[in-house]
Amino acid sequence: MNDRLRNYRNWMMLSVFTIATIIALIPLFGVLSYVVKNGISALSLQFFTNLPKAMGLSGGGMANAIVGTLIMVLIASLLGIPIGILAAIYLTEYDRHSWLSVGVRFATDVLTGIPSIIVGIVIYTAVVLKMGNFSALAGGLALSIIMIPLIIRSTEEMLKLVSHSIREAGYALGISKGKTILRIILPTAAKGIITGAMLAVARVAGETAPLLFTALGNQYWARSLNEPMASLPVQIFQYATSPYKEWHQQAWAGSLVLISLVIILNLSARFAFRSRSN
Amino acid sequence: MGQSISVRDLEAWYGSHKTLKGIHMDIALNNVTAIIGPSGCGKSTFVRCINRMHETMPGTKVKGEIILDGVSIYDQDPVALRKRVGMVFQKPNPFPSMSIYDNVVAGVKLNGMTQKHKLQAIAEKSLRMAALWDEVKDRLNYSGMSLSGGQQQRLCIARALAVEPSVLLMDEPASALDPIATMHIEELIRQLKADYTILIVTHNMQQAARIADSTAFFLNGELVEHGPTSDIFTNPSDKRTEDYISGRFG
Numbered sequence: 001m002n003d004r005l006r007n008y009r010n011w012m013m014l015s016v017f018t019i020a021t022i023i024a025l026i027p028l029f030g031v032l033s034y035v036v037k038n039g040i041s042a043l044s045l046q047f048f049t050n051l052p053k054a055m056g057l058s059g060g061g062m063a064n065a066i067v068g069t070l071i072m073v074l075i076a077s078l079l080g081i082p083i084g085i086l087a088a089i090y091l092t093e094y095d096r097h098s099w100l101s102v103g104v105r106f107a108t109d110v111l112t113g114i115p116s117i118i119v120g121i122v123i124y125t126a127v128v129l130k131m132g133n134f135s136a137l138a139g140g141l142a143l144s145i146i147m148i149p150l151i152i153r154s155t156e157e158m159l160k161l162v163s164h165s166i167r168e169a170g171y172a173l174g175i176s177k178g179k180t181i182l183r184i185i186l187p188t189a190a191k192g193i194i195t196g197a198m199l200a201v202a203r204v205a206g207e208t209a210p211l212l213f214t215a216l217g218n219q220y221w222a223r224s225l226n227e228p229m230a231s232l233p234v235q236i237f238q239y240a241t242s243p244y245k246e247w248h249q250q251a252w253a254g255s256l257v258l259i260s261l262v263i264i265l266n267l268s269a270r271f272a273f274r275s276r277s278n
Numbered sequence: 279m280g281q282s283i284s285v286r287d288l289e290a291w292y293g294s295h296k297t298l299k300g301i302h303m304d305i306a307l308n309n310v311t312a313i314i315g316p317s318g319c320g321k322s323t324f325v326r327c328i329n330r331m332h333e334t335m336p337g338t339k340v341k342g343e344i345i346l347d348g349v350s351i352y353d354q355d356p357v358a359l360r361k362r363v364g365m366v367f368q369k370p371n372p373f374p375s376m377s378i379y380d381n382v383v384a385g386v387k388l389n390g391m392t393q394k395h396k397l398q399a400i401a402e403k404s405l406r407m408a409a410l411w412d413e414v415k416d417r418l419n420y421s422g423m424s425l426s427g428g429q430q431q432r433l434c435i436a437r438a439l440a441v442e443p444s445v446l447l448m449d450e451p452a453s454a455l456d457p458i459a460t461m462h463i464e465e466l467i468r469q470l471k472a473d474y475t476i477l478i479v480t481h482n483m484q485q486a487a488r489i490a491d492s493t494a495f496f497l498n499g500e501l502v503e504h505g506p507t508s509d510i511f512t513n514p515s516d517k518r519t520e521d522y523i524s525g526r527f528g
Contacts, residue, residue, distance in 0.1 A: 096336075097336070163371070165367060165369060165371040166371055166373060166374070168331060168334070168367065168371070169367065169371045169372075169373065169434070169437075170373075170384075171331065171334055171357075171360060172329060172331060172360055172364065172365035172367075172438070173360065173361075173364070173384060173385035173388075173437065173438065173441055174357055174358065174359075174360040174361030174362075174385060174389065174441055175357070175384070175385060175388045175389065176357050179388050179389075183388050184373050184375070184376075184384070184388075187375035187376075188373065188374050188375045190375070
């Protein structure tokens with residue numbers, strides 16, 4: 001009797017968990033399938049090769065926005081990944097407990113949770129107004145500021161996973177602390193650090209708000225990094241809020257490209273992590 | 279036979295806890311010295327002072343003097359000192375990101391040796407000394423983590439030997455290993471003492487009796503007794519040593 005009751009309860013709870021999981025998955029697959037369904041019809045080779053065309057002309061694309069996103073994410077990565085990793089090395093290897101480390105760790109926690117539009121406004125005030133124009137550089141800078149705390153945190157966690165005995169083994173061989181970090185600890189944590197960096201890249205690739213105030217957007221190719229530059233999220237935002245049906249179509253196609261980019265980055269990050277645990 | 283290491287008034291702290299309370303000890307050249315004693319008696323701290331690893335932990339402090347070949351170790355750069363005083367740890371700790379070969383030559387390679395044929399010669403010589411060569415010679419570029427626990431520990435010994443230290447500190451090197459792997463390591467220690475001064479911390483008194491020329495008994499941060507191993511085990515001069523080795527405590 002007791003066993004039957006226990007089995008029944010067990011079955012009930014399992015059903016509850018399963019249903020909750022399915023409910024959680026509905027929005028994810030809903031969004032994905034909706035974007036694929038609407039985006040795939042507007043997707044063509046021209047979408048990847050052409051500039052946006054004026055309303056009423058067919059065959060427009062988002063080539064400049066795709067390249068713009070890649071360029072600004074690259075700028076953000078060049079700034080954010082080294083700074084984030086180096087700061088994390090300082091926090092874990094050199095100075096775990098001082099007020100500076102505690103302060104930086106607190107600040108990164110706060111920054112991770114800050115709405116990205118605030119980063120956009122700050123860069124707008126501090127850089128765009130000072131330089132006198134919107135630019136790709138300001139856009140990349142805003143994205144890097146969102147990236148840095150993410151990378152500090154993920155790198156720190158990965159470095160902490162490297163056992164203390166590995167550090168001691170390095171020191172005991174008469175290897176200096178710097179070389180132990182560079183040649184032994186970093187390679188040991190490398191896959192995890194790369195995974196964290198890729199997830200941070202994927203996260204900023206889809207950011208719209210910080211770019212609205214910094215890179216602004218551009219219907220043409222930007223001739224330098226000091227000019228306004230188009231990006232997928234901003235282009236999607238502008239097209240989706242326009243009253244034209246063709247532009248809505250283009251926004252769907254842009255969404256599909258952006259979501260694919262983020263999924264590819266995410267999957268490759270997870271793949272890198274899986275091969276680490278084997 | 280000269281005195282290889284002289285320890286004078288050595289005191290060490292972890293935070294406010296004093297783990298070594300004034301150690302006087304002379305350690306002979308090309309000998310195996312076993313350090314025995316119950317858990318928490320300071321034996322690990324003692325060997326970790328000799329290559330100045332103790333100081334790498336935050337909140338630690340050391341006082342006193344350790345003379346190695348006539349020179350105080352505290353007048354030397356710790357990184358340079360550790361090339362002369364190698365260490366093998368309780369748990370095998372090969373570098374996970376490196377192959378077997380890279381593990382063995384890590385110490386020399388990261389300190390600037392680049393000539394490939396020299397590195398290869400060092401790797402083979404060290405692995406032969408650690409009695410591991412025959413088992414790994416066909417898979418030197420496999421990960422060090424692919425080896426069994428006992429093999430990993432011999433890899434760590436080879437890695438320590440590759441730097442050509444004159445002193446080898448071993449902190450319970452066999453305590454994580456099975457009896458056969460332990461036998462291998464003990465055989466190795468017997469062979470190595472021709473060229474090295476070896477200090478081995480052990481919980482296992484039979485092990486100390488089997489391999490050590492002299493034995494030191496530590497208790498509560500003090501050196502109770504130090505002498506030839508046969509004397510310590512058959513005719514201890516201190517009552518506490520007798521109680522410990524006869525299993526009355528510890």
